[in-house]
Amino acid sequence: QKEVEQDPGPLSVPEGAIVSLNCTYSNSAFQYFMWYRQYSRKGPELLMYTYSSGNKEDGRFTAQVDKSSKYISLFIRDSQPSDSATYLCAMSPGGSYIPTFGRGTSLIVHP
């Protein structure tokens, strides 16, 4: 079993839909949780990060962490075609700041 599990998709939604992206993990030591967006032929770019459990909102994006269930989510409201990309979750334990990535979920937002 991998430390971080993420459904590769693809997830296809119409423009304007609310998108839910999720990851599960097995390592209880993870304390820092991140979401990256990766466009085709580009490197990942950090979207959001949270520490421990809770919610964090940034514009159309909301990140949620449930440490009791070892489950994290990223919600995208009013999705746009420009949101079409691969979304990678990543997490790291305190003291070692090197992230462990999920395999990414491919999101397609069609007009």
Add this chain to the structure above:
Amino acid sequence: DAGVTQSPTHLIKTRGQQVTLRCSPKSGHDTVSWYQQALGQGPQFIFQYYEEEERQRGNFPDRFSGHQFPNYSSELNVNALLLGDSALYLCASTPPGTSPLNTEAFFGQGTRLTVV
């Protein structure tokens, strides 16, 4: 600001050969990390360089080695290439005093290595 630049963009090598990939960090950044991203997978951490020394290393064999120069640029070397080394190799740089969340890390566009 050019951001993180990697060269070459694409590379084809034969099994058993050696390869060197290069990375120039974003201006003002002093730490460089290298990742391997196989097709359909997330990036896997190879190692990190700071002050010209390897600071942390992931679960990769000794065939993978690196170097950091005084101007903070870095090289990744892979010896005795295997077909399984085919992947996108990403370089990420971070500035001095980065928070534990590595929130200021910038990735380059990567080098696509194909081993035949």
